[in-house]
Amino acid sequence: MRTMWRNTNDSYGRVSITLHWLIAVAVTGLFALGLWMVELDYYDPWYQRAPELHKSSGVLLFGLVLLRLTWHYSNPRPRPVGSTWENRAATLAHAALEVLLLATLVSGYLISTADGRPIDVFGLFQVPATLAGLQNQADLAGKIHELLSFILIGLAGVHALAALKHHFINHDATLRRMLASRQEPVD
Amino acid sequence: MLDKTFIRGLVVALALSGPALTHAADYLIDTDKAHAFIQFRIKHLGYSWLLGRFNDFDGSFSYDEKNPEASSVTVTIRTGSIDSNHAERDKHLRGKDFLDVDKYPEARFVSSGFKENGDGTGVLTGDLTLHGVTRPISIDVTHIGHGPDPWGGQRRGFSGVTTLTLADYDINYNLGPDAREVELFLSVEGIEQPSE
Numbered sequence A: 001m002r003t004m005w006r007n008t009n010d011s012y013g014r015v016s017i018t019l020h021w022l023i024a025v026a027v028t029g030l031f032a033l034g035l036w037m038v039e040l041d042y043y044d045p046w047y048q049r050a051p052e053l054h055k056s057s058g059v060l061l062f063g064l065v066l067l068r069l070t071w072h073y074s075n076p077r078p079r080p081v082g083s084t085w086e087n088r089a090a091t092l093a094h095a096a097l098e099v100l101l102l103a104t105l106v107s108g109y110l111i112s113t114a115d116g117r118p119i120d121v122f123g124l125f126q127v128p129a130t131l132a133g134l135q136n137q138a139d140l141a142g143k144i145h146e147l148l149s150f151i152l153i154g155l156a157g158v159h160a161l162a163a164l165k166h167h168f169i170n171h172d173a174t175l176r177r178m179l180a181s182r183q184e185p186v187d
Numbered sequence B: 001m002l003d004k005t006f007i008r009g010l011v012v013a014l015a016l017s018g019p020a021l022t023h024a025a026d027y028l029i030d031t032d033k034a035h036a037f038i039q040f041r042i043k044h045l046g047y048s049w050l051l052g053r054f055n056d057f058d059g060s061f062s063y064d065e066k067n068p069e070a071s072s073v074t075v076t077i078r079t080g081s082i083d084s085n086h087a088e089r090d091k092h093l094r095g096k097d098f099l100d101v102d103k104y105p106e107a108r109f110v111s112s113g114f115k116e117n118g119d120g121t122g123v124l125t126g127d128l129t130l131h132g133v134t135r136p137i138s139i140d141v142t143h144i145g146h147g148p149d150p151w152g153g154q155r156r157g158f159s160g161v162t163t164l165t166l167a168d169y170d171i172n173y174n175l176g177p178d179a180r181e182v183e184l185f186l187s188v189e190g191i192e193q194p195s196e
């Protein structure tokens, strides 16, 4: 047996699967962390640490998303399971998730870099500011960031429910093939 | 000899005619060219001062050398213009924990009285509306100077200091026991306006 890294016409490879679940966990975690950290008391030990974690993980997530997009477009797409309208809806939802995710990441970046300060990523490297100093930038980007993150999580919820519906109601392979890649027999 | 009633009548008439006979001058605070500042400082953890300012405000005052007690001042501050030199902190300060600028976009000071101490200082009293709460405050004022400017106008300037307790204005975010009060430092230069 040989590990299947790439996608095939009917299944996801290791890379796609790992990236999908890493991103899903990171997005959900960042959402919860974001909601929690803005309520922290000034004297809370996490008052400084939580936003640092949020921003640093967010930047790393951006890297994963770029990697995922590159991989997605350089691999075969597994044939969708389900009816035509389901496939259209799924394609649309996946594209929307991708766009929302990128927009959430960018709006978050624009809050933190609004006055030209770079973002420090776990003390390893810094992401410099680019677009800075716009009128009310931090506030506007903040409102957009909050709104987008809610829409993103909402849509991801629908997306997850659809996956569960395929698994438990249609009894098809949609969720299973996103959970484990098939092992290819060595010929 | 003048009749006492006549004199009394004259005094009353003078007082009523107000600015027309006395020489109260009206001044517009020079925010256009930024010769006016509203700065604040608050202790950070009790270990240092955090400084900031409001960038967008306007106002006017009237001042009469002969009758300084009749002076008056109005200043309106756009609270969203708070600037502590850190965008993320300013965002927090503009938010619900502090100024809530979406709900309370303006703060206003309207004077109600002025007492000069005779040594170039005085006490200005009035109502400050901040975060939707109106309270009387008093500001210790120093008259800095006045006279012609090089461009054909007349100017007059004051500075003032006052201390506010944040909780008085329903701003209750806990910044620690040493950061319950904020000091305001005001510096205004007025340009005399032609009287109508």
Ligand code: HEM
Pocket: A016, A020, A023, A024, A025, A027, A028, A072, A078, A080, A081, A090, A094, A095, A097, A098, A101, A156, A159, A160, A161, A163, A164, A174, A175, A176, A178
């Ligand atoms: C924030 C979280 C999530 C994001 C951003 C996300 C994003 C995506 C994207 C963009 C795709 C398309 C992949 C491709 O075509 O290469 C996808 C596929 C998939 N996702 Fe998610 N996902 C998330 C959470 C979840 C969850 C929680 C589940 C399951 C409970 C799930 C199940 C699936 C499945 C089964 C597929 C494969 C669909 C197919 O084969 O057509 N996802 N996801």
Ligand code: HEM
Pocket: A027, A030, A031, A032, A033, A034, A035, A038, A051, A054, A055, A056, A057, A058, A059, A061, A101, A104, A105, A106, A107, A108, A109, A110, A111, A112, A119, A142, A145, A146, A149, A152, B091, B092
């Ligand atoms: C998918 C990724 C992300 C999600 C789901 C997310 C989610 C959130 C949420 C829910 C909040 C709280 C919003 C509020 O109640 O005001 C928040 C706040 C914030 N996020 Fe994100 N975030 C993400 C990525 C990022 C990134 C990449 C950055 C910066 C590099 C960032 C910077 C911030 C900042 C600075 C705040 C604080 C806003 C404030 O102080 O009110 N976020 N985020």
